[in-house]
Amino acid sequence: MTDTTAPSTTDATAGASALAANRLSFRRDGRLIVDGVDITVPVGSFGAVIGPNGAGKSTLLHLLVGTLPADSGTVLLDGADLLGLRRRDRARIVALSEQHGDSDTGLAVTEVVMLGRTPHIGRFSSESETDRQIVADALAAVGMDSFADRPFDTLSGGERQRVHLARALAQQPRLLLLDEPTNHLDVRAQLSLLSLVRAQTAAGITAVAALHDLNIAAAYADSVIVLSVGRVVAAGAAASVLTPELIGDVYGVRADVLEHPRTGRPLIAFDTT
Numbered sequence: 001m002t003d004t005t006a007p008s009t010t011d012a013t014a015g016a017s018a019l020a021a022n023r024l025s026f027r028r029d030g031r032l033i034v035d036g037v038d039i040t041v042p043v044g045s046f047g048a049v050i051g052p053n054g055a056g057k058s059t060l061l062h063l064l065v066g067t068l069p070a071d072s073g074t075v076l077l078d079g080a081d082l083l084g085l086r087r088r089d090r091a092r093i094v095a096l097s098e099q100h101g102d103s104d105t106g107l108a109v110t111e112v113v114m115l116g117r118t119p120h121i122g123r124f125s126s127e128s129e130t131d132r133q134i135v136a137d138a139l140a141a142v143g144m145d146s147f148a149d150r151p152f153d154t155l156s157g158g159e160r161q162r163v164h165l166a167r168a169l170a171q172q173p174r175l176l177l178l179d180e181p182t183n184h185l186d187v188r189a190q191l192s193l194l195s196l197v198r199a200q201t202a203a204g205i206t207a208v209a210a211l212h213d214l215n216i217a218a219a220y221a222d223s224v225i226v227l228s229v230g231r232v233v234a235a236g237a238a239a240s241v242l243t244p245e246l247i248g249d250v251y252g253v254r255a256d257v258l259e260h261p262r263t264g265r266p267l268i269a270f271d272t273t
């Protein structure tokens with residue numbers, strides 16, 4: 001298997017100014033689903049996790065946010081041990097936006113997004129004007145402000161996806177994790193969402209997204225981490241990682257990798273003949 005691991009994204013000692021997962025493992029039913037994963041994503045950058053169905057991308061995100069307990073390994077952000085924090089403290093730092101939110105039934109859109117404020121609101125306090133403003137800003141950022149009062153259950157798949165992102169933004173995390181954030185989105189909404197993630201990283205937030213679309217990963221991510229059967233098989237800048245050989249090895253498909261005429265980033269053209 002191709003291994004184009006680049007020092008800039010895999011040096012497990014680079015804990016400062018980075019998200020660094022070291023030797024993360026997770027076992028279920030006797031099978032290692034995440035198997036000794038090391039990743040390093042510099043603070044204020046965007047790392048894309050790619051890999052085939054079942055590679056362990058979602059599981060890895062859940063290990064990073066602590067909603068699944070790692071069997072071994074550490075997760076450091078800026079050198080601080082994230083998994084050692086109490087849940088509420090961790091939730092002020094890390095947010096995971098995923099498609100299947102579990103607590104949304106029966107709530108209005110604005111209430112779903114307000115859930116993102118939970119870790120910031122005192123146990124015996126209620127939401128403040130500041131919380132409401134943060135929620136309104138998050139909804140506006142994802143272009144869903146006009147849906148604020150709609151029951152969440154009545155939204156389309158793409159609209160729900162954007163509300164989940166707004167909820168994560170309202171959490172004001174330093175680390176923003178996104179599980180397949182472009183699912184259900186039309187092309188314009190995909191580009192707009194990725195631009196929003198890019199703006200977050202420009203503001204110093206670290207973002208990690210599990211993505212299926214290799215061209216989206218190539219266009220937007222500062223680094224690409226390739227998972228296959230629970231292991232990192234390559235990591236680094238898109239241009240060094242997304243080679244025809246790697247794509248062939250990992251996905252079992254043929255592709256040409258061209259260069260975008262304006263950005264210079266890789267453009268993947270799959271062989272459909």
Ligand SMILES: Nc1ncnc2c1ncn2[C@@H]1O[C@H](COP(=O)(O)OP(=O)(O)OP(=O)(O)O)[C@@H](O)[C@H]1O
Pocket residue numbers: 028029033051052053054055056057058059060210
């Ligand atoms: N609770 C569980 N019990 C047993 N196996 C599980 C469990 N959760 C996940 N798995 C298995 O772990 C593997 C990795 O799953 P995961 O959802 O992390 O993959 P993924 O890369 O996100 O996949 P996809 O691209 O299809 O969403 C899969 O083979 C899945 O069936």
